Amino acid sequence: MFNVLKALLAIAVVSGVGYQLARIGDRLYNGIPHTLKVRAIESVSQTQTESQAETEGEPLLRDGVMEPLVETFLEAGLVEGEFSLERKLATLDFSQLEDFYIEALSFDLQSAKAYEAAGLALQKIATEDPAKALELLFALSPAEKERLSTELAIGWARADPHSTWDWIDSAWMDSSGAYIDRQLQNGLFRETLDVVLEEHEDYKMAAGMLASVVEPDLKLELADLIAFHVVSKNPAEALERMRFQSDDLLDSAIMDAVIEEWAQRDSIGAMEWTLANQRQVTSAGAKEIAKDLLLNGVRDGLIDFHANLQSQYKRDAVASEGARLLARREPIESISWLAAIESTGDRYQAYYDSLYEIGHDDFESSVEFAELANSAADLDRETAFFEALQSWTLVDPERVKTYLDSSDDFVDSQRFAQLRSGLE
Secondary structure, eight states: OHHHHHHHHHHHHHHHHHHHHHHHHHHHHHOSOHHHHHHHHHHHHHHHHHHHHHHHTOOOOOTTOOHHHHHHHHHSOHHHHHHHHHHHHTTSOHHHHHHHHHHHHTTTTTOTHHHHHHHHHHHHHHHHOHHHHHHHHHTSOHHHHHHHHHHHHHHHHHHOHHHHHHHHHHOBOSTTOOBOOHHHHHHHHHHHHHHIIIIIOOHHHHHHHHHTOOOHHHHHHHHHHHHHHHHHSOHHHHHHHHTOOTTOHHHHHHHHHHHHHHHHHOHHHHHHHHHHSGGGSOHHHHHHHHHHHHHTTOHHHHHHHHHHOOOHHHHHHHHHHHHHHHTTTOHHHHHHHHHTOOOHHHHHHHHHHHHHHHTTSOHHHHHHHHHHHHHHSOOOHHHHHHHHHHHHTTTOHHHHHHHHHTOOTTTTOHHHHHHHHHHO
């Protein structure tokens, strides 16, 4: 029995020694295990980072250790958290920004603010390396792409607005054929143009970008955005910097938006600039100024504005607006503006617009206005009365029938005969 125990003990010793020898041999042949390598590298990296942080006085932010920073942002208030995070992100190097971006996205199921945090990081990445930012964006799901593509465009536009604009204009997000829809694309255009206007303050570049836009509604919207920025700065100086060409339709769209915005804030200033730069302002722009002069009670200014415009089309636009806005409250003055319209076609259109403004509160007001238009503004009496009475047939047909039955006017008119038959 004793000999058996000795034999077993010898086998165990030999096996243990063999196992250790095999383990040592494996290390020599294959090198240090990966986990030990990682721990060693992390240990050295931690020591170096801590030493650097102590030397430079910066907060301790090691590569891959971004969770506390993300959590701090998620727990903070909206304004306070964003301001604080932007300051902290400014201290990170490129690889740390990428780590933070990835860490922030890992919190997407815990907080809606996770995308905001990731977006701020993606902005900075796009500013430094657009290609890397696109790579990160393309790795996301379609819904995530939609949420973060705007942040990429904002960051990229800070460094290279033209390349950003070209990328948006292509409408394709990756080689697989996944594309952005029209609404998202329009939003990216708006945000990029806003960066050009707000941060670069390059109005001429903004106008050039707008020239590439084909969609009419988007073009008007972007023109309004340019107008807002132009007027919020120094309108006259900004318009000079843009160097408009008077015959350019694009310039006209921007100019109309600028004049509309400017007139609402300073109708006299907009009027004075227009009189000094008449070729650059369209009839629509002149009409906007007339409207705001009148609404602000600058009656004498409106008269001077009309008298000093060189273009008949612009004078007629101003007079038409005066006639329309005054028709309901001051019909006599409205008719005087109606009579000042030089184009016969424009005069009739202004009359129709004035009738619409008067509305259907008082039947007698419409009839009296029609009579004034015939006598003072030289409008055809039958046409003037027909337009006034026809609109009332939809509101109070009995009143129109009573008026026609009691009048000997227009008994030979075919139009009025049809109007009467429709009321019977």
